[in-house]
Amino acid sequence: MSLVHSRIAIAALVALESIVFAQPPATPKKPVADVYHGVSVTDDYRWLENYSDPAARAWSDSQNRYARHILDALPMRAAVLEELKKLYSAPSPSYYGLRSRPGALFAMKVQPPKEQPLLVVLKSTDDRDSARVILDPNSLDPSGGAAIDFFVPSMDGKYVAVSLSKGGSETGDVHIYDAGTGKETGTPIPRVNGGTAGGSLAWTADGSGFYYTRYPRSGERPPADLNFYQQVYYHRLGTDTKQDTYSLGKEFPRIAEIQLRSSNDGRYILATMANGDGGDFAHYLMGPDGTWHQIARLSDEISEAVFGTDGYLYLLSHLNALKGKVLRTSLARPSISDAQTVVPESKAAIQSVLPIANTLYVVDQIGGPSQIRIFDTSGKVQGVVPIPPVSAVNQILRLEGDQLLFNDSTYLEPAAWYRYDAAAKKVTRTALYETSVADFSGAEVIRDFATSKDGTKIPLNIIRPKGTKLDGKNPVLLEGYGGYDVSLTPYFSLNRKPLLDRGAVLVIANLRGGGEYGEAWHKAGMMTKKQNVFDDFAASARYLIDRKYTTAARLAIEGGSNGGLLMGASLTQHPELFGAVVSHVGIYDMLRVELHPNGAFNVTEFGTVKEDDQFKALYAYSPYHHVVDGTNYPPVLFLTGDNDPRVDPANSRKMTARLQASGTKHPVLLRTSGNSGHGIGTALSETIAEQADVLAFLFEQWGIRPATRAGTY
Numbered sequence: 001m002s003l004v005h006s007r008i009a010i011a012a013l014v015a016l017e018s019i020v021f022a023q024p025p026a027t028p029k030k031p032v033a034d035v036y037h038g039v040s041v042t043d044d045y046r047w048l049e050n051y052s053d054p055a056a057r058a059w060s061d062s063q064n065r066y067a068r069h070i071l072d073a074l075p076m077r078a079a080v081l082e083e084l085k086k087l088y089s090a091p092s093p094s095y096y097g098l099r100s101r102p103g104a105l106f107a108m109k110v111q112p113p114k115e116q117p118l119l120v121v122l123k124s125t126d127d128r129d130s131a132r133v134i135l136d137p138n139s140l141d142p143s144g145g146a147a148i149d150f151f152v153p154s155m156d157g158k159y160v161a162v163s164l165s166k167g168g169s170e171t172g173d174v175h176i177y178d179a180g181t182g183k184e185t186g187t188p189i190p191r192v193n194g195g196t197a198g199g200s201l202a203w204t205a206d207g208s209g210f211y212y213t214r215y216p217r218s219g220e221r222p223p224a225d226l227n228f229y230q231q232v233y234y235h236r237l238g239t240d241t242k243q244d245t246y247s248l249g250k251e252f253p254r255i256a257e258i259q260l261r262s263s264n265d266g267r268y269i270l271a272t273m274a275n276g277d278g279g280d281f282a283h284y285l286m287g288p289d290g291t292w293h294q295i296a297r298l299s300d301e302i303s304e305a306v307f308g309t310d311g312y313l314y315l316l317s318h319l320n321a322l323k324g325k326v327l328r329t330s331l332a333r334p335s336i337s338d339a340q341t342v343v344p345e346s347k348a349a350i351q352s353v354l355p356i357a358n359t360l361y362v363v364d365q366i367g368g369p370s371q372i373r374i375f376d377t378s379g380k381v382q383g384v385v386p387i388p389p390v391s392a393v394n395q396i397l398r399l400e401g402d403q404l405l406f407n408d409s410t411y412l413e414p415a416a417w418y419r420y421d422a423a424a425k426k427v428t429r430t431a432l433y434e435t436s437v438a439d440f441s442g443a444e445v446i447r448d449f450a451t452s453k454d455g456t457k458i459p460l461n462i463i464r465p466k467g468t469k470l471d472g473k474n475p476v477l478l479e480g481y482g483g484y485d486v487s488l489t490p491y492f493s494l495n496r497k498p499l500l501d502r503g504a505v506l507v508i509a510n511l512r513g514g515g516e517y518g519e520a521w522h523k524a525g526m527m528t529k530k531q532n533v534f535d536d537f538a539a540s541a542r543y544l545i546d547r548k549y550t551t552a553a554r555l556a557i558e559g560g561s562n563g564g565l566l567m568g569a570s571l572t573q574h575p576e577l578f579g580a581v582v583s584h585v586g587i588y589d590m591l592r593v594e595l596h597p598n599g600a601f602n603v604t605e606f607g608t609v610k611e612d613d614q615f616k617a618l619y620a621y622s623p624y625h626h627v628v629d630g631t632n633y634p635p636v637l638f639l640t641g642d643n644d645p646r647v648d649p650a651n652s653r654k655m656t657a658r659l660q661a662s663g664t665k666h667p668v669l670l671r672t673s674g675n676s677g678h679g680i681g682t683a684l685s686e687t688i689a690e691q692a693d694v695l696a697f698l699f700e701q702w703g704i705r706p707a708t709r710a711g712t713y
Helices: 003-016 054-073 077-089 496-501 519-523 531-546 562-573 597-601 612-621 650-660 684-702
Strands: 032-036 039-043 094-101 104-110 118-122 132-135 146-153 159-166 172-178 184-193 201-203 209-214 231-236 245-248 256-262 269-275 281-286 292-296 302-307 312-317 325-330 340-343 349-356 359-365 370-376 381-385 391-399 403-410 416-421 426-433 443-451 457-465 476-479 505-509 555-560 580-584 636-641 668-673
Touching (some): 054 077, 054 650, 094 146, 159 184, 209 256, 231 256, 269 302, 281 302, 325 349, 340 359, 340 370, 359 391, 370 391, 457 531, 496 505, 531 612, 580 684, 668 684
Parallel strands (some): 476 505, 476 555, 636 668
Antiparallel strands (some): 032 039, 094 104, 146 159, 201 209, 231 245, 269 281, 281 292, 359 370, 391 403, 416 426
């Protein structure tokens, strides 16, 4: 056992030797055997999947008490908690999810120390003092239990539809508010949003009603199907929701995920149906005749359809163009076969498209950072929008007067909203920008590349204190994700301040499975090729060791959700390569994940045990099934939430039990939050408490104590 590895174990045992929490609670084995394609697999902890079983819940509670006794006793926990409270109570308000309507700009406003963001309306981007609150979910639940899932204003801005859910569940009912008074009108529409297929709605032109996504209600389908079979219904304002009428989706697959969008004039409604989470989409259009027409099949490989202001529909196609190309077709008579290519495939991976008047703005992924290219609507190149280097464009939208508004962020500077003047080719920062009392001027960002097992170059974003010595002594935190076509883009985080102030180096790896280099990059890390993701991450770790940033004992890793799967696979495949592991809401039992509601949506990304080749791939890396008895795994902190609708917390319970039974000499902790889910909608105070636990855990592994100098705020 290395000195660094043993610190938390020794500290915990010394501090707690006189109480029952010196060792983790015992976990009985209750073996259950399954046979997959002739392979018998024994599951000793199947019983922990049933959270309605009092024994499973009692086990979870005892694990939480064990984790709390260790985490609360860590020397850095109290100091870090106070630092984070100061950091999060001081930032200026920030705005996201903007939607433009005549004379108004609707937005979500983050206003620390409030637990949850507010829904506000502003007069313009240059007058943030004009922000008027339409809905403050903190007034509904001061503890932060109520959260806004999404909102959509009517085309004239008179009303706004808001999905509200509780406790991080993402199970949202839609409420209608008068944007002028903030008063609710009518009765809520139940089960519009969910943690499986999400939720969406689109208003009609006159604001008399809207189309919305609807999950089956009790009695309409068997209980096992209530989180599936999403369809589109129509609601007319002022009527009982029982009178709402079916519109679209009866023929959709069980794992359909529907997103709705209105054209700028509200005359057309677009429905995008995703077949699970693997990246396959079909598109449907309703015109003034009130009839839905399918305009793109799954096989057409159209990932996005966007309304233009010029009578055209713009389509982002990946058919024979893995990095994307932009097509244009008539909105009145859309046709894929007759669509014109206006932006051909290039070296950059197209992320999204926004037509404004006679200009087409194309947001690209270039390995993690973003760029915005400019074309006229015939496809002629007009240049690029000047944005900071190594930054991310988080949202773009059209303002009145055909102006472009976009949000951009970097690793070391808070996000800001910018307006682009196409005539002057000038970018101006609006009044909607964030400030922070945390000074990151002492840090720098560099990009380099690790070489994976098969020779693929993997981008690394290295955030380090200026003057960092490459002597192998630095504490390093490596993060990754690698899945679902999700790109890890530059983003600002206050959580980095306590780490950087104590000399830590932070590294974000852009792994295959993401969308950083287009669909080929995604496909190289999904289904039966998922092992590439874990090889990329291991190569990133070895790069940091070989370049003498750190040693294995001082290298910690962190990830969540699909990134939690990455943590589990990395931990079991290379236990000697890491000094500590932090894994949030992760997937660990790959043979049973598809049996959980949201797991069924993941089949198009991960594969299914029903197919022999896919089963073999899943079983080959499934973390739960590759824990080896007698292996001295590094310290592990698992974090999950009782209300998680995306990854069943049973994954964390079973993985914790299996690792604790392996004989490892290092702590394996399970922190379960009773008032949160997958992370979406989590109250600010819970977020701070969770991060304090994570940082204190990491500092303990690195031997960092309260005397270590921290920054001032």
